[in-house]
Amino acid sequence: MGQNIDKTQFSDQDYADFRDALNYNLRTFRALLAEPGFGEGPQSYGSELELYLVDKNAHPKPINEIILNDAKDTQLTLELNQFNLEYNFLPLVNEAAPFSKMEQQMRSALGFLDEVTARHDSRILPIGILPTLRAQDMGRDAITDLTRYHVLADALRAKRGEDFQIHIEGQDQLEMSWSDVSPEGANTSFQFHYRVSPSEFAGSYNAAQLTTPLVLALAANSPFFLGQRLWQETRIALFKQSIDYRLEDTLEKHLPARVLYGLGWVRKSIYELLAESVYLFEPILPILSDRDSQAELKAGMAPSLDELRLHQGSVWSWNRPIYDPNDGGHLRIETRAFPAGPTPANMAATAALISGFMKGLLPIIDELISGLPFRYTEQNFYRAAKYGLNAKLFWPNLKSGILEERPVIDLLRQLLPTAKRGLEELGVDASEIHKQLSLINDSLNAEMNGARWQRMMFALLINQTDELSALNELVERYYQQYQSNKPIHEWSLKL
Template sequence: MGQSIEKTQFTEQDFAKFRDRLDNELSQLRKLLNTPGFGVGQPSFGAELELYAINEQAHPVCCNKAILAEFNHPQLTLELNKFNLEYNLAPVAAAGAPFSTLQTEMETMLQRLGTVAANHHASILPIGILPTLKTADIGLHAMTDEPRYHVLAKALRDKRGSDFHIRIAGIEKLNLHWSDVTLEGANTSFQFHYRVDPVDFRDAFNAAQLVTPLGLALAANSPVFLGKKLWHETRVALFKQSIDCRMEDPLSMRLPARVLFGHGWVREDVHELFSESIYLFEPLFPFCDEEPLDAMPPKLSGLRLHQGSIWCWNRPIYDPSAGGHLRIELRSLPAGPTPTDMLSTSAVLIGLIEAIRPFINSILPGIPFRYAEHNFYRAAKDGLNAHLFWPNIDANKLEERPVVDILEELLPLAATGLKNLKVSANEISHYLGVAEQTLEQRQNGAIWQLEGIRVLESRLGLDNGLIELVKQYQENYLRGTPVSHWPKVK
């Protein structure tokens, strides 16, 4: 979806041509995966951070194009709604101090971006969903005027043929019909990229699927949407439903949603995930360039564009740069509360993936995929209060346990995984220490917000309480202290 799309009208011939292109590129990918040495390289990390622009009253400000123009940097891009931006951090080698390197760049960018935003009567905030967001803030009037977003909005609406229906039952309930895709823009995330060698991709991806619910529970930071207290990570439910183009009839609902956790453990390699995306999902953007099919490395631009219109919570990435390589994009983490918190959770996930990967196949028989998927949605709903299914390898049985207990038990394993990647000892101690404090204090972004709302709503009423909540959140974020040490809302 980040690719530029200038054409907004397509014919059946365009779709047929694009499907042929996808088939050809899928064959190219198979040849590439069979090529000795393809994608072999040192592990590396990258990240994308989505952000809100807000005013002094903690409401969104539709000024992303003005900020982008003044910031004038290729790593800053527009997002779906006019009050959102995304910054793409430069890739870094896994060895050494990758997380602190990413944090330094992030903090430098956020400081400069804040200065630019101030010129447009705005400030910048990383938060999964802005608690003060109202229905009047969202709609086609708030959608960024870019061709790719117009194409997305029209394609999803045309496929569905009716309003999108949002039904979320959490602490409170939300039942809402909406005519366009802009509700999706309420979600902002921190997407972490992990480069892996093709031979390791299957096991690394399966390990990522297994441990993602743990990271999601740890990082939860989106408990409020449109004044309703919903899931600890409401983004997960909102994202899925806000662009669900399936009609609400039994036949259509048997088809997969375009926002999904997955359909099963990977059996062979990354090829099956790209193949699955072609079999199961109709193209939204039949946009073909004139790339020669024999280019080396091939761009596979059609396959990459199509994959970008399927929002897997862990997404396989083919990138033609550096001779061509593969990445796993961890997409479930919310933006915020601070750079330290975001990178701490990323360190936990990467460490666990790398430590579990060598023996993942001995674990998978103990946790059928549907239990991993169940864990994901339970972690999104209940955050650090969740109970998840987890395989007890020693006892050869599947158990239901508090996610906090699982995380506390696995942090030393995450340290081993990071050490295997040659991450420095100081780096491991610092970022896993932040996660340990989050668990000890039982305070992540979602819990801090929910407890704060309870205090402020009784004193100020809901609307004013949410404004005050965001203001105190922003003050704490600007201090940079991890959320586990944020003072309670007063």
């Protein structure tokens, strides 16, 4: 979805031709998976970080194009709304301390952006949803002036044919209609990329689906939207609803939302997920490539599969399967559920934890998912997003053969040794494992994440002032403590 798009109008024939190309790409991909040695290579990790631009009053500042032009950094890109940017970090290959290196990458980039934004009376902030965001900050005029964003926004709106409906219940209740997709841009995330061999893809992806709810509960950092106290990770509900074009009285309502957790466990390979997206979701941007994927494969090249990769970018699964033609062609799992912030230290530890789970659970993943029908894992995901560290999740007890409901904190503590073993098998240094999992353990002992800190600080501030002032002060205090790079459990809650 990051590619430049010039065309803005599409005919029925464009869509038909694009669908033919998707099926052609699928056949190529099936043949590619059967190629000996495909996708084998060194372990690598990557990340993307979406960010808010805020002014001196802690409100969004819509100057992302100005900052991009001033920064002159090819790793920096524009996001949907004019008050957001995204930084794309270089992949880390065969690093002994990859997560510390990732933390350093983030700190360096954020420090550089601090300097750039300061020249424009603004600041950069990693946070899932900015608590001071107002309705007047959004709308069609807030969307970044790039063709691909306007085409995407228009396509989603046209498919729905009426306003998007957003309903989220938490401590407060939000009920709103919105005419465009700009509320989707209120959500900023930390997206982590984990390279995986084709032979381990199914098990690793299932492990990611199984444990993402646990990690999300610990990483939650988005408890406010439009001043309302909603879910611990409100992004999950807001993203899904803000671009859901299905209507209650149409057949489409029986199809899955384009923002989805998944439809079942993977049985054999990544092919199932890519084929599923082609069969279930209509193309939004039917941009045809001039490259022939099967000719590329016959020539010994990693096929580009341009149409298939573009289509995958318009299906927003929370754990996204990725085929990348670079480095001879390889597979990745992109975890998309985790929010931006609170600090690089926290985000690096999140990446370490989910990596440890994806690798460490491989020997028993089939047994675990046999005792947990997929719909219970999907429920776990939404429970974790709503309740954070207070969530109770379904989990199979392999000893008793009983499906239990367990506090998420207890499950995380129980599975830390599994994460440790997985990181060891990935070749991560012992000192790095100790550093990252100690941070996780300390956060569990303190029972603290970004969402809980925000809600607790707001509760203290609201006793001294009005709601708008309390939200402004909350963002200021968040900003000051984020600057320290201390993990969230070390942040002060004193006025």
